[in-house]
Amino acid sequence: MFGVVKQKMLRLSLTQIRPAVSALRSYSSAAKQMTVREALNSALDEEMSADPKVFLMGEEVGEYQGAYKISKGLLEKYGPERVLDTPITEAGFAGIGVGAAYYGLKPVVEFMTFNFSMQAIDHIINSAAKSNYMSAGQMSVPIVFRGPNGAAAGVGAQHSQCYASWYASCPGLKVLMPYSSEDARGLLKAAIRDPDPVVFLENELLYGESFPVSDEFLDSSFCLPIGKAKIERVGKDVTITAFSKMVGHALKAAEILEKDGIDAEVINLRSIRPLDRSTISASIRKTNRLITVEEGFPQHGVGAEICASVVEESFAYLDAPVERIAGADVPMPYAANLERMAVPQVEDIVRAAKRACYRSEPLAAVA
Amino acid sequence: MALSYLRSSSSRSANLLKPLSSGLSLRSPISTDTTPITVETSVPFTSHRCDAPSRSVETNPKELLTFFRDMALMRRMEIAADSLYKAKLIRGFCHLYDGQEAFAVGMEAAITKKDCIITAYRDHCTFMGRGGTLLEVFAELMGRQAGCSKGKGGSMHFYKKDSNFYGGHGIVGAQVPLGCGLAFAQKYSKDETVTFAMYGDGAANQGQLFEALNISALWDLPAILVCENNHYGMGTAEWRAAKSPAYYKRGDYVPGLKVDGMDALAVKQACKFAKEHALKSGPIILEMDTYRYHGHSMSDPGSTYRTRDEISGVRQERDPIERIRKLILSHDLASEKELKDIEKEVRKEVDDAITRAKESPMPEPSKLFTNVYAKGLGVESFGADRKEVRATLP
Numbered sequence: 001m002f003g004v005v006k007q008k009m010l011r012l013s014l015t016q017i018r019p020a021v022s023a024l025r026s027y028s029s030a031a032k033q034m035t036v037r038e039a040l041n042s043a044l045d046e047e048m049s050a051d052p053k054v055f056l057m058g059e060e061v062g063e064y065q066g067a068y069k070i071s072k073g074l075l076e077k078y079g080p081e082r083v084l085d086t087p088i089t090e091a092g093f094a095g096i097g098v099g100a101a102y103y104g105l106k107p108v109v110e111f112m113t114f115n116f117s118m119q120a121i122d123h124i125i126n127s128a129a130k131s132n133y134m135s136a137g138q139m140s141v142p143i144v145f146r147g148p149n150g151a152a153a154g155v156g157a158q159h160s161q162c163y164a165s166w167y168a169s170c171p172g173l174k175v176l177m178p179y180s181s182e183d184a185r186g187l188l189k190a191a192i193r194d195p196d197p198v199v200f201l202e203n204e205l206l207y208g209e210s211f212p213v214s215d216e217f218l219d220s221s222f223c224l225p226i227g228k229a230k231i232e233r234v235g236k237d238v239t240i241t242a243f244s245k246m247v248g249h250a251l252k253a254a255e256i257l258e259k260d261g262i263d264a265e266v267i268n269l270r271s272i273r274p275l276d277r278s279t280i281s282a283s284i285r286k287t288n289r290l291i292t293v294e295e296g297f298p299q300h301g302v303g304a305e306i307c308a309s310v311v312e313e314s315f316a317y318l319d320a321p322v323e324r325i326a327g328a329d330v331p332m333p334y335a336a337n338l339e340r341m342a343v344p345q346v347e348d349i350v351r352a353a354k355r356a357c358y359r360s361e362p363l364a365a366v367a
Numbered sequence: 368m369a370l371s372y373l374r375s376s377s378s379r380s381a382n383l384l385k386p387l388s389s390g391l392s393l394r395s396p397i398s399t400d401t402t403p404i405t406v407e408t409s410v411p412f413t414s415h416r417c418d419a420p421s422r423s424v425e426t427n428p429k430e431l432l433t434f435f436r437d438m439a440l441m442r443r444m445e446i447a448a449d450s451l452y453k454a455k456l457i458r459g460f461c462h463l464y465d466g467q468e469a470f471a472v473g474m475e476a477a478i479t480k481k482d483c484i485i486t487a488y489r490d491h492c493t494f495m496g497r498g499g500t501l502l503e504v505f506a507e508l509m510g511r512q513a514g515c516s517k518g519k520g521g522s523m524h525f526y527k528k529d530s531n532f533y534g535g536h537g538i539v540g541a542q543v544p545l546g547c548g549l550a551f552a553q554k555y556s557k558d559e560t561v562t563f564a565m566y567g568d569g570a571a572n573q574g575q576l577f578e579a580l581n582i583s584a585l586w587d588l589p590a591i592l593v594c595e596n597n598h599y600g601m602g603t604a605e606w607r608a609a610k611s612p613a614y615y616k617r618g619d620y621v622p623g624l625k626v627d628g629m630d631a632l633a634v635k636q637a638c639k640f641a642k643e644h645a646l647k648s649g650p651i652i653l654e655m656d657t658y659r660y661h662g663h664s665m666s667d668p669g670s671t672y673r674t675r676d677e678i679s680g681v682r683q684e685r686d687p688i689e690r691i692r693k694l695i696l697s698h699d700l701a702s703e704k705e706l707k708d709i710e711k712e713v714r715k716e717v718d719d720a721i722t723r724a725k726e727s728p729m730p731e732p733s734k735l736f737t738n739v740y741a742k743g744l745g746v747e748s749f750g751a752d753r754k755e756v757r758a759t760l761p
Contacts, residue, residue, distance in 0.1 A: 001759045025416065055555070080556065086582065087578070087581060087582065089578035089581065089586070091574065092577075092578025093544075093578070093580055093582060094544070094576055095541060095544020095548060095578075095579060096544050096545075096547050096548035096579060096582060097484075097548060098545055099533075099544065099546060099547060099550075099551065099552070100548040100551050100552040100555070101461070101531075101546015101548070102533050102548065102549060102552075103483070103548070103549050103552030103556075105552045105555060105556075120379055122541060123541065123544070123545075126536075126537070126538050127538075127541055127545055128540065132738050132740065132741055133519060133738045133739055134519060134524040134526075134535075135516050135535075136516045136517035136518075136519045136520065136533070136737075136738055137522065137737070137738045138516070138526045139526055139528060139534070142741075171739050171748070172739055172740065174740070195740075195742050196740045196741050216665035226744060227744050227745075227746055228678035232565040253452065255701075274474055274744065274747075277747070312753065312754070316563075327520060348531070
């Protein structure tokens with residue numbers, strides 16, 4: 001036991017990884033903490049302050065202070081010309097946002113959840129993503145579509161879908177998915193500054209979570225690069241890729257695996273499109289085993305793309321088949337026990353990692 | 368207000384004083400004559416929730432001649448495109464505007480290049496009205512480098528951002544919220560300019576149009592929604608698609624005006640009126656009663672849902688070019704021969720442009736991967752066989 005703790009501390013000091021949320025917070029008592037919500041709010045605030053072309057539009061973003069309070073205080077600070085409450089008409093206001101971006105403004109369009117983005121998806125794909133290409137560079141579209149994505153808690157089938165793979169399959173879009181406060185702030189700033197359409201998928205359950213933040217983070221110029229994944233935990237036995245809320249699950253799984261002598265490397269993708277294939281590839285070539293974790297539907301998902309990519313680039317390095325952990329292949333049920341089965345749990349990731357290491361429990365007899 | 372025509376590959380505004388290359392005498396001096404003439408529109412305007420503008424339109428010989436020339440050019444261009452399509456030099460979709468030219472020229476006469484225009488896929492003549500060249504049109508239609516979208520867009524995706532022409536959109540109705548977004552940006556930037564968002568009688572039933580109109584009315588956006596009602600949404604007549612085909616009234620709380628869209632002067636008057644209204648009081652709808660001679664696109668003969676008599680009837684009674692020709696002749700502003708010479712000239716310009724366009728090469732293979740992003744970040748992209756074809760996006 002002592003040996004394990006010593007190993008952990010050694011790893012921390014060598015690699016200076018930001019500690020995962022709960023267990024290791026005590027090591028960073030001196031560092032400032034910030035919730036994801038605060039991080040997003042500060043990013044919006046600073047980008048609106050820095051560039052008068054940036055404006056925010058969506059349902060309840062103004063007077064209500066944001067359905068999830070992400071835009072709290074912004075109406076008061078920037079006025080109703082720059083923080084606009086829209087009617088509940090996604091196709092209309094998303095199209096208006098794209099038109100404003102055509103003219104040269106920098107809209108941030110909030111969808112109350114990305115389930116409602118389907119009403120506006122023609123504008124995201126056909127009006128925004130493809131325009132720069134179809135016009136041979138005349139019409140760039142510097143817009144950000146942001147909002148909560150994926151499962152919340154108990155909201156049922158129509159309010160729980162993850163859209164990462166839908167949007168990430170489309171050339172012309174950039175798709176970003178933050179996990180920590182650092183991710184949220186740095187990636188949102190990068191998204192707003194980027195001249196291309198960005199789909200920024202947040203997670204409602206992460207809004208209230210607190211993460212330690214550095215001084216560099218607090219500077220208004222702080223920005224994270226688009227297209228670069230982050231290695232949240234260095235390991236050597238198995239690679240676990242994850243994004244958004246699943247990064248937290250993967251880190252917890254890594255702690256559990258460590259007790260069994262499996263040293264997992266956890267990659268926080270951050271950017272689903274462009275996908276950081278080189279970081280994933282380098283990790284596979286080191287560990288030789290891969291688990292992909294995502295919350296969304298499994299078929300044609302992000303994990304499928306990562307698996308194909310790894311097989312194409314690094315087949316000879318794989319010592320075990322790639323494992324995919326994803327949401328269940330069913331619409332999201334309401335009953336709490338069924339809902340729990342429909343979303344990846346930490347034990348699912350642990351089990352898959354052990355399988356990849358040929359250390360699993362004997363498989364149950366096939367039904 | 369003149370169209371660019373082809374002399375060289377660079378676009379240049381037409382210089383009407385330049386002598387004809389055929390060696391005839393200098394062009395008639397009426398081409399610079401701006402003596403005002405007042406003309407009555409064909410029919411009075413019908414209004415909804417607003418006071419209709421006067422039927423008397425001020426114009427002058429120069430403007431009328433410009434209308435004639437520009438519309439003749441557009442007409443010839445579209446007919447030439449028809450032939451090119453049948454010769455398989457144009458592929459995919461090709462939606463022609465012949466018959467509807469009066470709207471493109473009348474609107475341009477009422478506005479500036481700082482006002483924005485956005486339309487759907489029947490965009491060739493609208494693009495020309497914004498200062499596009501024949502070479503850019505034909506080259507784009509044939510998928511060549513000299514095209515306005517460098518061959519990557521095609522017939523439905525013409526753009527000219529430097530003259531505030533925002534396309535060129537293939538999804539019916541999508542251009543209306545986009546146009547309201549342009550108007551939003553104009554108001555946000557305090558530019559004192561307006562946006563004309565054009566759509567057809569088919570698109571008039573789209574939900575997103577009403578969503579955008581609602582927001583435009585709430586936020587007082589300088590958006591002018593123009594329904595080019597050619598009475599057929601693809602192959603479906605308006606009375607079969609719309610419970611209420613009074614499109615100028617469909618804005619409900621938004622004022623509207625119904626205009627004879629085949630009368631360039633009525634169009635000009637209405638657009639002038641609409642611009643003033645939009646800057647002061649927010650959105651307004653213009654319904655242009657117009658007609659297309661061709662079918663919906665080149666795949667549609669246009670005669671299975673319309674009679675040939677109807678089509679030839681409109682051509683005889685309401686053709687926009689003939690209207691202006693009669694006006695010019697009746698006011699003695701030019702002779703029949705002079706007008707015929709203009710048409711001959713225009714025909715030659717179109718033929719020359721097509722020759723030039725055919726000489727333009729197809730895009731380089733590397734262009735497959737350009738402009739996916741404005742800022743590619745050095746990301747990799749792939750061809751059909753990713754082990755064979757890969758590219759780094761700049």
